[in-house]
Amino acid sequence: MAWTLLTGLGEAVLRLLIHPFFYLGLVLILLQYRRQIQLERKLFHVRLHYLFIEAWHLLLWGTAAGLGVSLVMGLLGAAVTAEAVLLLWGISLVLILFRIRFLCMAYAAGILGVVRCILDWVPGGSGSEAFGWLYRWMDRVDVPGLLALAGVLHLAEALLVRTQGSRSASPLFYDSKRGKPVGGYHMYGFWPLALFLLVPVSGGGGFELPWSPVFGSELATGGWTVMAMPVVLGFTERTLSRLPKEKARRSAGFLMAYALAVTGMALLAHWVAVLLLPAALLTIALHELLIWFSGWEESKRAPLFVHGLQGLKILAVLPGSPAAELGIEAGETIEKINGVRVRTREELHGAFQINPAFCRMEILNLEGQTKFVSRAVFAGDHHQLGVLLCPDDDARYIVEERRRVSLLSVLLQAFGGLQEKKGSKSA
Template identity: 30%
Template sequence: MDLVVEGLRGFGRLFLHPLTYFFIMVAYFVGLARVKRERKHFHVRIFDFILELKYLFFPGLLIGLVLSVITLLLGTYLSIGTIVVIGVITFLLSGPFTFRWLSPAFVLGFAVIAALLIPEGGLGTGLIAELVMEAKNMHLPSIVIILALLLVAEGFLIWKYGHKGTSPAMVTSKRGQQVGAHFAQKLWVVPLFVLIPGDAIKAVWSWWPVLTVNDTTFSLFLVPFAIGFSQRIKGMLPIHSISITGKRVLGLGLFIALASVAVFFYPFVSIFIVAIAIFIRELITIQQRMTDDNAPVFFSKRDSGLVILGIIPTSPAEKMALQVGEVITKVNGIPVSHVSSFYEALQANNRAYCKLEVIDENGEIRFAQRALYDNEHHELGIIFVQHHQKRESEVEVG
């Protein structure tokens, strides 16, 4: 019962941790940058600036609770110096416009590399020297176990939640043309309870919980780990491309989890496992980019119909259940192939009614229809890509 109570208190203290507010700040500014890009490309905001904040703590808190039980049962522990180094690496990898490097493979992997680069004599004096030496002597098997668990969490989060709220954008193709693409930007906070050897924390805060395991004293500490994800997609639907990435990262996490069994018998292999995790995680990103660059552009002008590049939330288009990647071939029975003809057909015949003939991702024809209210025929909330021969490509909003 004491552990349960302290666990609940620990989650409450999560919002006293400086890294938590740093993650909120980073997600906020990434959201502002995304809104600025959307307005520049489309002259309209697709998602509000708090989109990234909506996913910051969910489902990361629940996943962190499950992983904390596993880490405590396995007896993994981190020193204060190790936690400080992980925090510094996290801060350095948190770029102003992307979550590209906030994978556990890079954060924990670079923390291990930093520890290996610390000279035997240490650095600094006093408290700094003590923390540096603790980082130098970090418990590598515990790092590998936590790395494996967080990689599994990363793969699951990307697979199940990475495709939600992808932001449409304009990019330049290999032929120098402006084509449609989608950007996925996610940051999840996964808080883990870890054991810290000794009772140094209790010496500062007398109320801090202390455990004794096999005559060894440990303090219970909550560390907010950040898992970031960033991916550009232009060669297929975002949900399919991101799902592939998530499953690959999940596979990497399971592989590292199996390999981590070896560290209980041969601790020195921890360094090789961490290096493999860094290499394969980066390889997954490179492979996705190369595959996407070599694939035919999915969001581009077609000879027949208009490809839906984006849907504005709460718009009539969303209420009509239109989906990104679907192709609108007819409006009110009139074939369309340009945004201008879409507008004209939308106002033809009965202006208070809209009937769209749509080809879904399976190549099947379906119809989407609804009554239109004042001004809605100009504001359905559909983002199209419209090309012009003698001027810079534009994006039209239908």
């Protein structure tokens, strides 16, 4: 059995290497990261992230997450038949014509659960000439198993967001509710996962397992085989009121709760068939609730990245810069430079010129306490020692966001771009 399993795994790896969707997912992810880096450079004229480093991290963590999901689903069983794959992709392709965020297995699996229940309620529907094929296909689909796979994938996503969600966060300028520019972060993460799933086989040709997986055992009349399945996990968040690490921890906590709830409902629906419809509907509804709650919570909180009476608020710190070496962090406030209070960018630049070879700063930290940092200034250092400030009224560009993002708008590159602020000064 071990040799057969290894042989099947090797064949699955080879099939994955020639799978077009695997490479398509990688290309789309890299294009998204590249576009985000271009936005940063246009706003701040510096590079905060490097494409090669980001690509290395997403491949490393995506591989680890894929292996973890594969091990968990090896115990639970992945009832992913050919019919299930076709139905999932067909539903997803229709959904993303309306919203690109619907490209999530939770929505497609939930809709399949609703369809399964409707077909069970229609008397004599299996003999219909028009929909007979759908009944035959649905007989080869274990919907609770698909819901469980969606739950485990969201569990992996929660762990990735918790550990990696803040590292690729991009500082950007947004319009506030009052029409004034404020600082914020666009948090995003996309990870390609290569899943190696134990799937049921009908008609022979598979191998037997020494354990009985929870899902799909009734479909495995011919044993089991290993199937490679490329999946892309991703999340996007916008925060104006929290630091990226805090927002990532909070989002990961909600995702974790959602993943455990979906997996638990899938197990209950597997054991009690009448619970399939509530499980399918709740899988969709809870996912929508997560998205709505995140936006509602942000709208109720005051923006964090705005300048105040105490000084200039720091939006971000360049990695490896003098400011990073001094321990300066995003969210802190610059009160004085070289003994001079600073409230505007002009005062900041003037204070730096008092002593071009040395800089002494008074910083109000995140706990509300003043700390003192100092450093010699060398040729080639960033003109603000690597500190990126929140926008003021003279900010030229702000991020244009669109809530309803369809596949067409993405293809037309109409999402997440920069628009020139009306009445701004030319840079």
